[in-house]
Amino acid sequence: MSDTFAGDAAIVTGASRGIGSGIATKLAEQGASVVVNYRSSEKQAESVVDEIADRGGEAVAVQADVSDEDDVAAMVEATVDRFGSLDVMVNNAGMTTLGPAEEITVADWRRVIDVDLTGVFISSRAAGRQMLSQDDGGAIVNVASMMGEMGFHMRAPYCAAKAGVINLTRTLAVEWAEDGISVNALAPGFIKTAITDQTQDSAKYTDTDIRRRTPMARYGTVEEMADCVSFLARADNYVTGEVLRADGGWTSDAWRYSENRA
Numbered sequence: 001m002s003d004t005f006a007g008d009a010a011i012v013t014g015a016s017r018g019i020g021s022g023i024a025t026k027l028a029e030q031g032a033s034v035v036v037n038y039r040s041s042e043k044q045a046e047s048v049v050d051e052i053a054d055r056g057g058e059a060v061a062v063q064a065d066v067s068d069e070d071d072v073a074a075m076v077e078a079t080v081d082r083f084g085s086l087d088v089m090v091n092n093a094g095m096t097t098l099g100p101a102e103e104i105t106v107a108d109w110r111r112v113i114d115v116d117l118t119g120v121f122i123s124s125r126a127a128g129r130q131m132l133s134q135d136d137g138g139a140i141v142n143v144a145s146m147m148g149e150m151g152f153h154m155r156a157p158y159c160a161a162k163a164g165v166i167n168l169t170r171t172l173a174v175e176w177a178e179d180g181i182s183v184n185a186l187a188p189g190f191i192k193t194a195i196t197d198q199t200q201d202s203a204k205y206t207d208t209d210i211r212r213r214t215p216m217a218r219y220g221t222v223e224e225m226a227d228c229v230s231f232l233a234r235a236d237n238y239v240t241g242e243v244l245r246a247d248g249g250w251t252s253d254a255w256r257y258s259e260n261r262a
């Protein structure tokens with residue numbers, strides 16, 4: 001345990017598994033009282049809460065669909081009722097569909113944009129309103145993706161949504177900087193979670209393909225992503241509007257030499 005976030009209240013959206021559960025656990029270990037948000041996986045969210053409590057932290061599970069304004073407003077209200085403030089908002093919830101652009105339905109497009117982009121706007125706005133009313137600032141961290149900075153086949157709505165998240169992050173950062181609210185984004189590369197397993201099956205690439213394409217030659221871990229978010233969420237780092245790429249060097253490398261060797 002450390003006291004980096006002692007006395008702070010944090011919401012982590014989509015914290016019932018994967019990267020979000022790692023972020024929730026990390027912030028709790030560092031002293032924050034944490035809302036573990038989920039949409040449908042209540043049991044998994046409750047087990048994240050139990051794990052945090054077992055390690056001496058404080059957390060509560062709150063259901064809300066991040067694409068629903070009323071759900072998100074109620075979640076922020078529940079956070080303030082329970083913990084007295086909202087100091088850190090981590091917009092991590094996300095999903096994707098896979099398919100060639102010419103076959104994607106408008107319904108699928110809208111579903112991904114609704115959750116991955118509009119959901120981040122709704123949650124940031126709700127958090128921003130609360131933080132502005134508190135007068136002592138706060139931090140918002142949006143989990144984007146390296147796919148928000150480059151094209152990636154089979155993922156038109158996801159890439160568009162994550163690119164939107166990156167520039168929304170910059171815009172909110174400049175709007176709220178004088179009020180002491182930092183807004184930053186994390187752009188992960190490939191991290192082993194349910195979403196990568198789901199997309200990997202349909203996209204037909206292997207773990208070896210990913211390792212050969214990644215300069216660091218491995219997947220990133222949930223713990224590494226949680227460490228990055230913890231840094232961006234700190235009040236004392238003079239960083240806002242930034243996109244932290246945690247992708248093992250993927251986006252820095254236009255042509256991977258070892259990948260192209262026989």
Ligand SMILES: NC(=O)c1ccc[n+]([C@@H]2O[C@H](COP(=O)([O-])OP(=O)(O)OC[C@H]3O[C@@H](n4cnc5c(N)ncnc54)[C@H](OP(=O)(O)O)[C@@H]3O)[C@@H](O)[C@H]2O)c1
Pocket residue numbers: 013014015016017018019020037038039040041042064065066067092093094095115119143144145146187188189190191192193194195196
């Ligand atoms: N894994 C990677 O390689 C990778 C790479 C780059 C970026 N990312 C991003 O990192 C974030 C987390 O990804 P992950 O890999 O940890 O995914 P994951 O294991 O599939 O977890 C997704 C989480 O989001 C929640 N969620 C989905 N839709 C929601 C909604 N409408 N409202 C509230 N919660 C919702 C899920 O809860 P329910 O089950 O209850 O819906 C779950 O807790 C996403 O934004 C993803 O795009 C992941």
